[in-house]
Amino acid sequence: MQLSIDGAGGIDGASGIDGASGNNDDVPAGHAVSRLRADRIARSSRPFLARGSRTDRCPKCRVSFAHCLCAACPTVRTHGNSAFCLLMHEAEPMKPSNTGWLVADVVADTHAFTWARTNADPRMLALLSDPRRQPYLVFPAHAAQPERVVTTVEASPGGRRPLFVLLDGTWAEARKMFRKSPYLDRFPVLGLTADGPARYRLRRTKCDAHLCTAEVAASCLRLAGEPDSADALDAWLDTFVDLSMRLRGQPVQE
Numbered sequence: 025m026q027l028s029i030d031g032a033g034g035i036d037g038a039s040g041i042d043g044a045s046g047n048n049d050d051v052p053a054g055h056a057v058s059r060l061r062a063d064r065i066a067r068s069s070r071p072f073l074a075r076g077s078r079t080d081r082c083p084k085c086r087v088s089f090a091h092c093l094c095a096a097c098p099t100v101r102t103h104g105n106s107a108f109c110l111l112m113h114e115a116e117p118m119k120p121s122n123t124g125w126l127v128a129d130v131v132a133d134t135h136a137f138t139w140a141r142t143n144a145d146p147r148m149l150a151l152l153s154d155p156r157r158q159p160y161l162v163f164p165a166h167a168a169q170p171e172r173v174v175t176t177v178e179a180s181p182g183g184r185r186p187l188f189v190l191l192d193g194t195w196a197e198a199r200k201m202f203r204k205s206p207y208l209d210r211f212p213v214l215g216l217t218a219d220g221p222a223r224y225r226l227r228r229t230k231c232d233a234h235l236c237t238a239e240v241a242a243s244c245l246r247l248a249g250e251p252d253s254a255d256a257l258d259a260w261l262d263t264f265v266d267l268s269m270r271l272r273g274q275p276v277q278e
């Protein structure tokens with residue numbers, strides 16, 4: 025099914041709340057990824073059928089109502105120096121296993137857009153061109169031209185705030201996005217490697233070292249000198265994965 029993705033999504037869930045915290049605008053239900061999902065539903069004439077999509081789910085945490093995780097969800101999102109721009113494959117906001125959602129739960133300055141090779145969302149292009157931000161395209165270093173790769177992040181490069189661009193999809197989709205997004209070609213590639221066992225076990229992957237989106241985001245926050253935010257995101261991911269694995273009847277790894 026090919027949907028029109030011109031101009032779809034890309035709701036800037038975080039603009040205007042920099043520096044704010046703990047107010048009603050800060051509830052995860054209204055974050056960028058949940059709005060992208062709502063937008064996707066509104067534009068689709070057919071229901072999205074993916075694994076687990078027939079279960080009645082809490083709209084905030086996406087877990088079945090009987091196991092709603094909202095009580096464990098961070099209630100106040102972090103307002104650090106770093107921001108995230110999630111470029112999501114069109115199906116990704118609809119998947120209950122998506123972890124870009126968890127990034128938006130935790131980090132206030134998270135933006136989400138539907139990926140498109142051409143006719144990219146003008147709001148995304150404006151975000152990437154914001155002179156107050158330094159975008160880093162986060163992707164495995166081995167897949168990038170060596171001259172583009174960086175392995176460290178300056179907290180305020182040239183007075184700008186780091187903007188981590190994450191390609192959110194399956195590994196195959198992310199590789200395609202990486203190769204076919206000319207508007208990203210000018211940015212440095214932040215090459216990450218898995219430095220421990222991947223937390224995320226909800227999806228099988230052909231590449232065991234491939235980290236999930238929330239793990240990648242936590243690594244970015246650590247590199248940017250924001251360990252508390254990284255810990256909050258890791259903890260939320262662990263909670264989400266552990267419950268999801270139990271609901272699938274699989275053992276939880278220690």
Ligand SMILES: [Zn+2]
Nearest residue numbers: 082085092094
């Ligand atoms: Zn819930």
